[in-house]
Amino acid sequence: MTLLADASLRLDAGFWDYTLIAVYFVFVLGIGLMARYAVSDSLDFFLSGRSLPAWVTGLAFISANLGAIEIVGMSANGAQYGMPTMHYFWIGAVPAMLFLGVVMMPFYYGSKVRSVPEFMLRRFGPTAHLVNAISFALAQVLIAGVNLFLLATLVDALLGWPRPVAIVAAAVIVLSYITLGGLSAAIYNEVLQFFVIVAALFPLTLVALNRVGGWDGLTDGIRDATGSTEQLSAWPGNELAGFDSSILSVIGIVFGLGFVLSFGYWTTNFVEVQRAMASKSMSAARRTPIIGAFPKMFIPFIVVIPGMIAAVIVPELAQYKQDPSTGEGVDYNDAILLLMRDLLPNGMLGLAIAGLLASFMAGMAANISSFNTVFSYDIWQRYVVKDREDGYYLRVGRTITVVATGAAIGTAFIAAGYSNLMDYLQQLFSFFNAPLFATFILGMFWKRMTAAAGWTGLVAGTLSAVTVFVLSETGVIDLPGQGSAFLAAGAAFVVDIAVSVVVSLRTAPKPAAQLTGLVYGLTPKEDLQDPRDRNEAWYQRPGLMAGIALVLIIVLNIVFF
């Protein structure tokens, strides 16, 4: 996307649109102000006590992610690749969320860790902890940049400001949002935002479907535009994975995207996991991602489908899809905004803008807030300035919020260089999440894994993902689409496991007594249960609900095969 040539993408908002946006912000800031009075000590600030019901944390869980990635990234992906984008939900996110709820959450909730680095510290000791804390903090700033860039795109589309000005303005908006309340307000706002976004995207999808001539109109349009039916079925997704061979493509999607990238993302991303930690019992914490999985599996219908329709009915985007060199200053990232511009009357336009503003803002706020947690507790408190009172670290956290927002302004310009943001995001996840997932899963199930293996595995895994990235950037490996990210993730995972196993066998393991609650075989069954959960109804049992979700996912995969 070029920096200035966005003249064709202007949203013509009127009085009532701005009224709706203003009402929304009064609500959001009002909740933030109220939450501010509840800030008692730093733990409250970050986790807001363990008292929220599971449906609230479940919606907040997916809402923390229903920002840049879902709306713009997935509609961009839908516009470019069509139905194979569904894999991000049905092979990727949902199975990973179920796995998190069934297998990993008991360890997180039971051991009361506040962040991934804290888990690393207790399982593998200081070196692994520091390596991970730094890599995690870096990842958060890079992803915050994506959210900031998208927020700026929206500000630009609304007001016509030049991109650099819009980015700084957007950063100021997010900063004021963060300073008015902690995670407690974030959870409220995220749930609110979930409903506003659905209220905006659901009618948008219906109108778009109506306009394109129903499902048949959409399939005809895409068949005519691409000359094949490949974009109309989810499998095998050659174009998405970048492999000519269908078998390799399926392996790339299932192992690279599904197993490593998505499991890595959802199970080790504490932006989301923190939401579950705020629930009131073990069972509620496990239900959080599982409850989230149900709406999550239907979200592609209101983000991917509109993206696909946009590439058919929006003239500029259809032209861009035919020949990317001729798009009049638009690219795939603009799919949803273009659709809003063409289909929504004033009024609904305001609702949709409010929803998008909220989600980009909250997405970035969540990145900054988890950067903040990791920096102030895991890096500053542990290695730099130790043993000060709670208030001191709270103040450090607030300063760091400003610093991180400044850094995100820089990373927003990196994000601006990609025409489909999913390419960029998947690349980042392959560096940061894939090796982390390998280390986690091995460390949780293999008590022999040693402290040295913890950090060497992580470093080796990240380096191999970066190597694959460099090789594909320099043209040594030629994988278009998101294949190079899938390959990088696969390489990171395999190398991480291999290095960890080799190093473990040559170094001394930690005593078993220190691993209780952190390693599966060494944790007594009763530690994974919660006495508060004795009287749960059938719909409150995590295992059963996960099973139902799994069946639904299989049905969806078959229907859209």
Added chain:
Amino acid sequence: MSVSGPRTRRAGAFDIRVVIAALFGVFGPILLGVGLFGTSDADLEKSDGVNVNLWTGAGLLAVAVVFVLWAWLRPIVVDTEAVAGDERD
């Protein structure tokens, strides 16, 4: 907030369902109004004759009513000692 016996209290106005209902209770009528009085032919043409504002406004109001009823029938009890007991959600 008076403290008597176990430290629990209803979430009341802070109940997220009440907040959602309040927001949609403001959005709904605005959209309904725009849909009824402020819709031009050009607007209708954009969305192929469907009055999006009108329908969405009505939908939001319906959702607001459902949330109010839900919050009223099944209040959330905030348990300040984090002992949930047999509370449901």
